[in-house]
Amino acid sequence: MVADSGPAMPRRRLGAELRRLREDSGLKIENVAAELECSVSKVSRLETGKGIPKSRDVRDLLDHYRVPAGPQRDRMMRWVDQGQGQGWWSDYSDVLVTGGDDPLVPQTLDRYVALEADAGRIETFETIVVHGLLQTEEYARAILRVLAETTEPSVVERLIEVRMKRQRRLYAAQEPLSLRVVLDEAVLHRPVGGDRVMAGQLRRLLDDGQRDNIDIRVLPFHVGAHPAVAGSFVLLDFPETPDHDLVYVEGHLGNLYLEKDADVVAYSSLFRSIAEVALNPDQTAALIRSLLNRGSST
Numbered sequence: 001m002v003a004d005s006g007p008a009m010p011r012r013r014l015g016a017e018l019r020r021l022r023e024d025s026g027l028k029i030e031n032v033a034a035e036l037e038c039s040v041s042k043v044s045r046l047e048t049g050k051g052i053p054k055s056r057d058v059r060d061l062l063d064h065y066r067v068p069a070g071p072q073r074d075r076m077m078r079w080v081d082q083g084q085g086q087g088w089w090s091d092y093s094d095v096l097v098t099g100g101d102d103p104l105v106p107q108t109l110d111r112y113v114a115l116e117a118d119a120g121r122i123e124t125f126e127t128i129v130v131h132g133l134l135q136t137e138e139y140a141r142a143i144l145r146v147l148a149e150t151t152e153p154s155v156v157e158r159l160i161e162v163r164m165k166r167q168r169r170l171y172a173a174q175e176p177l178s179l180r181v182v183l184d185e186a187v188l189h190r191p192v193g194g195d196r197v198m199a200g201q202l203r204r205l206l207d208d209g210q211r212d213n214i215d216i217r218v219l220p221f222h223v224g225a226h227p228a229v230a231g232s233f234v235l236l237d238f239p240e241t242p243d244h245d246l247v248y249v250e251g252h253l254g255n256l257y258l259e260k261d262a263d264v265v266a267y268s269s270l271f272r273s274i275a276e277v278a279l280n281p282d283q284t285a286a287l288i289r290s291l292l293n294r295g296s297s298t
Contacts, residue, residue, distance in 0.1 A: 008111075009118035009238060010082035012049035014058070017076055019047040021065040036060050050111075053080045087114055088165060095158045109162075112248060112255065116166060120239035121178040123271050125219075127232050129192060130201060131181055132163050133170060134208055134216075139201040140164075142193030170214065180215040182271070182278050188218065188291055199295055202288050209285055217278035218287055228274050235267055 022032055029047070033040045038057070045051030046058070058080050067073050096110040116122070124131050129143055140163050144156045169177035191198055209216040219226065234248040247258040247267045258264065279287060 007052075007083045007085045007087060008049065008114035010079040011051075011053060012118075012238070014053055014076055014079040014083055015047045015049035017079075018058070018061055021061075021067065022047070025065055032061070032064065035064060049083075053083045055080050087117055092158060092162050095155050096162065109255075111257075113162065113166060115236055115246070115248075117169065118238060119177065119236040120175075121180070121237040123180045123235040123237070123268075125182045125184075125228050125232055125271060125274060126187055127184040127228075128187065129190065130183065130187055130205070131234075133167050133177075133179060134181065134205060134214075135163060136197070136201050136204050137164060138197045139192055139204075142197055170208070170211070176213045178213050180217075180271075180275070182217050182219055182274050184219050185221050185287075188288065195295060199292060202292050206285055206288055206292075209281055209288075215281060216284055217275060217281060218284045219274055219278045220287075223277050226274055226277065228270055233267055233270075235264070235271060 022029070029040055029043050033043050036043075042051065042057070043061075046053060046061070055077065058076065062073055062076065067076075093110060096113065122133070129135075130139060132140070135143070137160060140160050141156065144159050148156055148159075170179060188202065192201070205216055208214045232250065234250075235245065236248060237245045245259075245264050247256075247263055249256040249258065258267070278284075
Protein backbone atom coordinates (compact mmCIF):
# COMPACT_ATOMS: atom_id res chain seq x y z
CA MET A 1 0.00 0.00 0.00
CA VAL A 2 1.08 3.56 -0.65
CA ALA A 3 1.55 6.17 2.02
CA ASP A 4 -1.61 7.10 3.94
CA SER A 5 -3.61 4.40 2.19
CA GLY A 6 -6.58 2.83 3.87
CA PRO A 7 -9.24 0.12 3.68
CA ALA A 8 -11.15 1.39 0.63
CA MET A 9 -9.10 -0.48 -1.97
CA PRO A 10 -9.20 -3.95 -0.36
CA ARG A 11 -12.96 -3.49 0.19
CA ARG A 12 -13.42 -2.66 -3.48
CA ARG A 13 -11.30 -5.61 -4.57
CA LEU A 14 -13.21 -7.95 -2.29
CA GLY A 15 -16.54 -6.58 -3.46
CA ALA A 16 -15.68 -6.92 -7.13
CA GLU A 17 -14.63 -10.54 -6.62
CA LEU A 18 -17.75 -11.37 -4.61
CA ARG A 19 -19.92 -9.86 -7.33
CA ARG A 20 -18.09 -11.86 -10.01
CA LEU A 21 -18.54 -15.08 -8.05
CA ARG A 22 -22.25 -14.43 -7.63
CA GLU A 23 -22.78 -13.59 -11.30
CA ASP A 24 -20.78 -16.63 -12.40
CA SER A 25 -23.11 -18.72 -10.23
CA GLY A 26 -26.12 -17.24 -12.03
CA LEU A 27 -27.58 -15.84 -8.80
CA LYS A 28 -29.25 -12.55 -7.99
CA ILE A 29 -28.50 -10.63 -4.81
CA GLU A 30 -31.99 -11.44 -3.52
CA ASN A 31 -31.33 -15.19 -3.93
CA VAL A 32 -28.07 -15.01 -2.01
CA ALA A 33 -29.55 -12.89 0.79
CA ALA A 34 -32.49 -15.29 1.20
CA GLU A 35 -30.23 -18.35 1.27
CA LEU A 36 -27.92 -16.82 3.91
CA GLU A 37 -30.82 -15.29 5.85
CA CYS A 38 -29.43 -11.78 5.71
CA SER A 39 -30.58 -8.50 4.21
CA VAL A 40 -30.20 -7.64 0.55
CA SER A 41 -28.48 -4.41 1.57
CA LYS A 42 -25.74 -6.34 3.41
CA VAL A 43 -24.83 -8.33 0.31
CA SER A 44 -25.07 -5.22 -1.85
CA ARG A 45 -22.83 -3.16 0.44
CA LEU A 46 -20.22 -5.92 0.48
CA GLU A 47 -20.23 -6.10 -3.32
CA THR A 48 -19.90 -2.34 -3.73
CA GLY A 49 -17.15 -2.04 -1.12
CA LYS A 50 -19.20 0.33 1.02
CA GLY A 51 -19.62 -1.94 4.02
CA ILE A 52 -17.02 -3.07 6.55
CA PRO A 53 -16.54 -6.77 5.74
CA LYS A 54 -16.90 -9.31 8.52
CA SER A 55 -15.01 -12.58 8.34
CA ARG A 56 -18.06 -14.73 9.05
CA ASP A 57 -20.18 -13.07 6.35
CA VAL A 58 -17.49 -13.46 3.70
CA ARG A 59 -16.78 -17.07 4.70
CA ASP A 60 -20.50 -17.85 4.35
CA LEU A 61 -20.54 -16.28 0.91
CA LEU A 62 -17.44 -18.18 -0.21
CA ASP A 63 -18.97 -21.43 1.03
CA HIS A 64 -22.17 -20.63 -0.84
CA TYR A 65 -20.20 -19.99 -4.04
CA ARG A 66 -18.24 -23.21 -3.43
CA VAL A 67 -14.84 -21.51 -3.33
CA PRO A 68 -12.41 -24.18 -2.04
CA ALA A 69 -9.52 -23.68 0.34
CA GLY A 70 -6.55 -22.31 -1.54
CA PRO A 71 -4.91 -19.14 -2.86
CA GLN A 72 -8.14 -17.47 -4.03
CA ARG A 73 -9.92 -17.95 -0.71
CA ASP A 74 -6.81 -16.89 1.23
CA ARG A 75 -6.46 -13.75 -0.87
CA MET A 76 -10.08 -12.75 -0.30
CA MET A 77 -9.89 -13.33 3.44
CA ARG A 78 -6.75 -11.19 3.50
CA TRP A 79 -8.77 -8.41 1.87
CA VAL A 80 -11.33 -8.85 4.64
CA ASP A 81 -8.65 -8.23 7.27
CA GLN A 82 -7.29 -5.20 5.41
CA GLY A 83 -10.79 -3.85 4.83
CA GLN A 84 -11.62 -3.81 8.52
CA GLY A 85 -9.05 -1.12 9.26
CA GLN A 86 -9.70 2.57 9.66
CA GLY A 87 -7.99 5.29 7.67
CA TRP A 88 -6.60 8.48 9.22
CA TRP A 89 -9.72 10.32 8.05
CA SER A 90 -11.89 8.38 10.50
CA ASP A 91 -10.69 10.85 13.15
CA TYR A 92 -12.50 13.54 11.17
CA SER A 93 -15.86 11.79 10.79
CA ASP A 94 -17.48 14.62 12.75
CA VAL A 95 -16.88 17.00 9.83
CA LEU A 96 -16.66 14.62 6.88
CA VAL A 97 -19.85 12.68 7.52
CA THR A 98 -22.22 14.96 9.39
CA GLY A 99 -20.86 18.39 8.47
CA GLY A 100 -23.03 21.44 9.00
CA ASP A 101 -26.66 22.17 8.24
CA ASP A 102 -26.00 24.03 5.00
CA PRO A 103 -27.36 21.92 2.09
CA LEU A 104 -24.83 23.52 -0.25
CA VAL A 105 -21.88 22.05 1.66
CA PRO A 106 -21.14 18.56 0.25
CA GLN A 107 -21.67 15.85 2.86
CA THR A 108 -20.23 12.36 3.42
CA LEU A 109 -16.87 13.30 1.97
CA ASP A 110 -15.26 10.44 3.88
CA ARG A 111 -15.93 8.09 0.96
CA TYR A 112 -14.09 10.33 -1.50
CA VAL A 113 -11.15 10.85 0.87
CA ALA A 114 -10.90 7.08 1.38
CA LEU A 115 -10.92 6.40 -2.36
CA GLU A 116 -8.43 9.17 -3.03
CA ALA A 117 -6.08 7.66 -0.45
CA ASP A 118 -5.99 4.38 -2.39
CA ALA A 119 -5.73 5.82 -5.89
CA GLY A 120 -2.45 5.50 -7.74
CA ARG A 121 -3.19 8.23 -10.26
CA ILE A 122 -5.66 11.11 -10.37
CA GLU A 123 -6.61 13.12 -13.44
CA THR A 124 -8.81 16.16 -12.87
CA PHE A 125 -10.27 19.08 -14.77
CA GLU A 126 -11.06 22.15 -12.66
CA THR A 127 -13.09 25.11 -13.89
CA ILE A 128 -13.67 27.20 -10.76
CA VAL A 129 -10.87 26.81 -8.19
CA VAL A 130 -7.53 25.05 -7.77
CA HIS A 131 -7.93 21.36 -6.95
CA GLY A 132 -7.81 20.64 -3.21
CA LEU A 133 -4.61 18.62 -3.48
CA LEU A 134 -2.76 21.70 -4.73
CA GLN A 135 -4.32 24.37 -2.54
CA THR A 136 -2.34 26.37 -0.01
CA GLU A 137 -3.77 26.52 3.48
CA GLU A 138 -4.80 30.17 3.09
CA TYR A 139 -6.46 29.55 -0.27
CA ALA A 140 -8.36 26.58 1.16
CA ARG A 141 -9.47 28.66 4.15
CA ALA A 142 -10.83 31.39 1.89
CA ILE A 143 -12.89 28.87 -0.09
CA LEU A 144 -14.21 26.95 2.89
CA ARG A 145 -15.23 30.11 4.70
CA VAL A 146 -17.41 31.06 1.74
CA LEU A 147 -18.85 27.56 1.30
CA ALA A 148 -19.64 27.20 4.98
CA GLU A 149 -20.74 30.67 6.05
CA THR A 150 -23.05 29.22 8.72
CA THR A 151 -20.49 26.70 9.98
CA GLU A 152 -18.51 27.10 13.18
CA PRO A 153 -14.93 28.33 12.56
CA SER A 154 -13.60 25.26 14.37
CA VAL A 155 -15.28 23.00 11.78
CA VAL A 156 -13.70 24.99 8.95
CA GLU A 157 -10.28 24.55 10.55
CA ARG A 158 -10.80 20.80 10.82
CA LEU A 159 -11.78 20.61 7.17
CA ILE A 160 -8.58 22.48 6.32
CA GLU A 161 -6.61 19.92 8.35
CA VAL A 162 -8.17 17.15 6.26
CA ARG A 163 -7.26 18.95 3.05
CA MET A 164 -3.65 19.41 4.13
CA LYS A 165 -3.33 15.77 5.21
CA ARG A 166 -4.70 14.61 1.87
CA GLN A 167 -1.80 16.40 0.20
CA ARG A 168 0.82 14.27 1.94
CA ARG A 169 0.34 11.61 -0.74
CA LEU A 170 1.89 13.95 -3.30
CA TYR A 171 5.14 14.22 -1.37
CA ALA A 172 5.52 10.63 -0.12
CA ALA A 173 9.08 9.30 -0.36
CA GLN A 174 7.80 6.04 -1.84
CA GLU A 175 5.04 5.65 -4.43
CA PRO A 176 3.80 9.25 -4.40
CA LEU A 177 0.41 9.92 -5.92
CA SER A 178 0.56 10.74 -9.64
CA LEU A 179 -1.52 13.85 -10.32
CA ARG A 180 -2.46 15.33 -13.70
CA VAL A 181 -4.41 18.57 -13.54
CA VAL A 182 -5.97 20.71 -16.23
CA LEU A 183 -7.06 24.11 -14.92
CA ASP A 184 -9.35 26.41 -16.84
CA GLU A 185 -7.50 29.72 -17.20
CA ALA A 186 -10.31 31.40 -15.23
CA VAL A 187 -9.02 29.61 -12.11
CA LEU A 188 -5.80 31.63 -12.27
CA HIS A 189 -7.65 34.93 -12.54
CA ARG A 190 -10.31 34.36 -9.87
CA PRO A 191 -9.02 36.35 -6.82
CA VAL A 192 -9.73 33.88 -4.04
CA GLY A 193 -8.74 35.37 -0.68
CA GLY A 194 -7.20 38.53 -2.15
CA ASP A 195 -3.96 39.35 -3.96
CA ARG A 196 -1.57 38.03 -1.31
CA VAL A 197 -3.35 34.66 -1.02
CA MET A 198 -3.52 34.31 -4.80
CA ALA A 199 0.16 35.11 -5.18
CA GLY A 200 1.00 32.38 -2.69
CA GLN A 201 -1.26 29.94 -4.51
CA LEU A 202 0.31 30.71 -7.88
CA ARG A 203 3.79 30.19 -6.44
CA ARG A 204 2.62 26.87 -5.04
CA LEU A 205 1.47 25.79 -8.50
CA LEU A 206 4.88 26.71 -9.92
CA ASP A 207 6.68 24.69 -7.25
CA ASP A 208 4.43 21.63 -7.52
CA GLY A 209 4.59 21.71 -11.30
CA GLN A 210 8.31 20.96 -11.10
CA ARG A 211 7.74 17.62 -9.38
CA ASP A 212 7.97 14.48 -11.52
CA ASN A 213 4.65 13.11 -10.23
CA ILE A 214 2.64 16.30 -10.83
CA ASP A 215 1.58 17.55 -14.26
CA ILE A 216 -0.22 20.93 -14.32
CA ARG A 217 -1.67 22.37 -17.51
CA VAL A 218 -3.87 25.38 -18.18
CA LEU A 219 -6.70 25.38 -20.69
CA PRO A 220 -6.36 28.90 -22.13
CA PHE A 221 -9.22 31.23 -22.95
CA HIS A 222 -8.33 31.28 -26.64
CA VAL A 223 -9.35 27.62 -27.00
CA GLY A 224 -12.94 28.82 -26.76
CA ALA A 225 -15.69 26.21 -26.46
CA HIS A 226 -14.42 22.73 -25.63
CA PRO A 227 -15.88 19.26 -24.92
CA ALA A 228 -15.67 19.67 -21.12
CA VAL A 229 -17.78 22.83 -20.85
CA ALA A 230 -20.22 20.91 -18.61
CA GLY A 231 -17.84 21.30 -15.67
CA SER A 232 -15.21 19.82 -13.37
CA PHE A 233 -14.59 16.12 -12.78
CA VAL A 234 -12.03 13.80 -11.20
CA LEU A 235 -10.80 10.46 -12.55
CA LEU A 236 -9.39 8.09 -9.93
CA ASP A 237 -7.19 5.26 -11.17
CA PHE A 238 -6.43 2.40 -8.79
CA PRO A 239 -3.34 0.19 -9.03
CA GLU A 240 -3.83 -3.42 -10.09
CA THR A 241 -7.52 -2.88 -10.84
CA PRO A 242 -7.68 -1.30 -14.31
CA ASP A 243 -11.35 -2.23 -14.74
CA HIS A 244 -12.53 -0.73 -11.49
CA ASP A 245 -11.59 2.95 -11.80
CA LEU A 246 -14.20 5.62 -11.22
CA VAL A 247 -15.22 9.19 -11.95
CA TYR A 248 -16.14 11.65 -9.21
CA VAL A 249 -18.34 14.63 -10.01
CA GLU A 250 -19.03 17.06 -7.18
CA GLY A 251 -22.36 18.88 -7.05
CA HIS A 252 -24.02 21.45 -4.79
CA LEU A 253 -26.63 19.03 -3.47
CA GLY A 254 -24.86 15.71 -3.92
CA ASN A 255 -21.81 13.99 -5.36
CA LEU A 256 -21.75 11.39 -8.14
CA TYR A 257 -19.54 8.29 -8.25
CA LEU A 258 -19.58 6.82 -11.77
CA GLU A 259 -18.08 3.31 -11.97
CA LYS A 260 -19.49 1.81 -15.16
CA ASP A 261 -16.81 1.06 -17.72
CA ALA A 262 -18.55 3.18 -20.35
CA ASP A 263 -18.62 6.21 -18.03
CA VAL A 264 -14.95 5.86 -17.10
CA VAL A 265 -13.94 5.46 -20.75
CA ALA A 266 -15.99 8.51 -21.75
CA TYR A 267 -14.46 10.74 -19.09
CA SER A 268 -10.96 9.40 -19.77
CA SER A 269 -11.37 10.36 -23.43
CA LEU A 270 -12.74 13.75 -22.37
CA PHE A 271 -9.71 14.41 -20.17
CA ARG A 272 -7.30 13.46 -22.95
CA SER A 273 -9.06 15.78 -25.38
CA ILE A 274 -8.71 18.85 -23.15
CA ALA A 275 -5.17 17.94 -22.05
CA GLU A 276 -4.12 17.89 -25.71
CA VAL A 277 -5.33 21.44 -26.39
CA ALA A 278 -4.16 22.83 -23.05
CA LEU A 279 -0.84 24.62 -22.59
CA ASN A 280 1.98 22.20 -21.88
CA PRO A 281 3.65 22.33 -18.43
CA ASP A 282 6.37 24.76 -19.56
CA GLN A 283 3.87 27.09 -21.21
CA THR A 284 1.67 26.85 -18.12
CA ALA A 285 4.56 27.83 -15.86
CA ALA A 286 5.34 30.79 -18.11
CA LEU A 287 1.73 31.98 -17.90
CA ILE A 288 1.69 31.69 -14.11
CA ARG A 289 4.98 33.60 -13.83
CA SER A 290 3.58 36.36 -16.04
CA LEU A 291 0.55 36.70 -13.75
CA LEU A 292 2.81 36.86 -10.70
CA ASN A 293 4.99 39.52 -12.32
CA ARG A 294 1.96 41.53 -13.36
CA GLY A 295 0.63 41.39 -9.80
CA SER A 296 3.94 42.49 -8.27
CA SER A 297 4.14 45.50 -10.60
CA THR A 298 0.73 46.90 -9.67
